[in-house]
Amino acid sequence: MLKCAVVGMGGIGNTHARCYSEDPLAELVAVCDLVKEKADAAAEKFGVRAFYDEEEMLKAMPEIDIVSVTTSGYDNGSMHYEPAMLALSYGKNVLVEKPICADINDARELVRYAAKQKVYLGCDLNHYFTQPAFDADELIKNGKVGELVYCIHKVGFNGAESKYKGPGAPRWQTPYSHLKAFCAHPFSVMRHFCGDISAVQAFLFKPGVRATACDPMLSIDSIHVRFANGGVGYLMSQRGDAMFGLGGWWSYEHAGTKGTFCIENCVEKLHYWNIDEVENPSMASPTPKTTDYGVKEFGATFPVRIHAYLEDITNKVPLEYLRASGRDALATLEYTFAAMKSYENGGALVVPELLPAFHGDITRI
Numbered sequence: 001m002l003k004c005a006v007v008g009m010g011g012i013g014n015t016h017a018r019c020y021s022e023d024p025l026a027e028l029v030a031v032c033d034l035v036k037e038k039a040d041a042a043a044e045k046f047g048v049r050a051f052y053d054e055e056e057m058l059k060a061m062p063e064i065d066i067v068s069v070t071t072s073g074y075d076n077g078s079m080h081y082e083p084a085m086l087a088l089s090y091g092k093n094v095l096v097e098k099p100i101c102a103d104i105n106d107a108r109e110l111v112r113y114a115a116k117q118k119v120y121l122g123c124d125l126n127h128y129f130t131q132p133a134f135d136a137d138e139l140i141k142n143g144k145v146g147e148l149v150y151c152i153h154k155v156g157f158n159g160a161e162s163k164y165k166g167p168g169a170p171r172w173q174t175p176y177s178h179l180k181a182f183c184a185h186p187f188s189v190m191r192h193f194c195g196d197i198s199a200v201q202a203f204l205f206k207p208g209v210r211a212t213a214c215d216p217m218l219s220i221d222s223i224h225v226r227f228a229n230g231g232v233g234y235l236m237s238q239r240g241d242a243m244f245g246l247g248g249w250w251s252y253e254h255a256g257t258k259g260t261f262c263i264e265n266c267v268e269k270l271h272y273w274n275i276d277e278v279e280n281p282s283m284a285s286p287t288p289k290t291t292d293y294g295v296k297e298f299g300a301t302f303p304v305r306i307h308a309y310l311e312d313i314t315n316k317v318p319l320e321y322l323r324a325s326g327r328d329a330l331a332t333l334e335y336t337f338a339a340m341k342s343y344e345n346g347g348a349l350v351v352p353e354l355l356p357a358f359h360g361d362i363t364r365i
């Protein structure tokens with residue numbers, strides 16, 4: 001069993017701790033927070049040791065195999081780098097929350113250092129650790145979708161002008177906070193199904209109600225991409241400025257030359273249209289084959305994603321085969337920074353920076 005510790009005992013840290021404590025491959029052994037009350041409360045709840053300083057924990061418990069970094073910071077990620085680097089320096093495997101970092105250079109350094117340390121750096125990109133996504137993977141693998149034509153991903157938070165409550169906590173008070181903190185997820189989903197993104201064009205804006213309130217967040221992110229393998233994609237993400245229509249708060253439509261699938265509400269439903277089963281496809285509006293998984297709670301993604309991380313380490317998969325790796329998370333941040341650059345240049349086309357190569361000595365790149 002892998003011995004696990006969690007650093008940062010907010011809501012999500014407690015979720016990681018619960019997942020480890022309930023997973024047959026893991027044993028939760030410690031929790032850590034700079035705020036004593038938070039560490040103590042979690043330690044009592046889970047029956048493990050509390051620490052208020054990560055390095056003290058790492059020194060006191062050398063048996064720890066995995067450290068979850070569930071701190072936050074501005075853009076919900078500026079406090080990931082230091083605790084993650086520290087755990088890596090002690091040779092620990094690290095599961096960092098998303099976004100991998102708020103700063104792109106920090107993220108590159110983190111990925112480079114994990115490769116040098118030869119440990120498993122994973123990221124909690126949990127949105128494609130769902131049964132609908134696993135079944136969609138099978139459709140693709142079994143040739144039921146064909147060559148990618150397009151994907152359209154709409155994801156974010158339902159809301160309206162009348163529901164707006166003013167600028168959020170300090171972590172949300174930067175222009176790119178929604179793009180950085182949240183769009184790691186949709187970028188990870190699009191990349192999972194379609195491969196690397198080779199070009200990005202972005203238009204970001206906010207509604208009048210936010211502008212009037214001097215809210216700096218660019219809460220509406222409209223992003224058009226081209227994939228390296230061919231095919232195009234569109235991402236619409238907004239943070240409570242409007243209601244999402246068909247597909248709910250999370251819909252992903254993926255159309256190929258042989259068939260189309262659509263995931264609705266992330267965990268809830270998968271629809272599949274097989275073009276060969278429709279008599280007159282150019283005119284018809286065929287009924288899809290729909291699977292309703294009976295799951296409504298997004299929280300169901302956490303134990304599944306964390307179990308996958310534990311499984312990969314238990315099975316000692318080659319480092320480059322780790323699912324939702326630090327490198328995958330770096331890719332989402334490269335796309336984010338490409339989108340920022342595009343926006344700052346009036347929607348110009350931007351080519352994201354290359355990722356570190358898979359093979360050879362990746363510590364030298």
Ligand SMILES: NC(=O)c1ccc[n+]([C@@H]2O[C@H](COP(=O)([O-])OP(=O)(O)OC[C@H]3O[C@@H](n4cnc5c(N)ncnc54)[C@H](O)[C@@H]3O)[C@@H](O)[C@H]2O)c1
Pocket residue numbers: 007008009010011012013032033034035038052054070071072073076077079083097098099124125126181
């Ligand atoms: N994967 C998902 O679906 C998902 C969903 C929501 C949030 N998140 C991510 O989870 C992370 C945590 O979010 P949250 O809302 O629980 O944050 P939070 O701010 O409520 O909690 C973070 C905790 O970390 C502690 N902390 C900060 N630096 C520390 C350090 N160096 N050592 C020890 N403790 C430290 C803080 O005291 C705080 O208690 C964020 O990165 C966020 O983006 C992920």
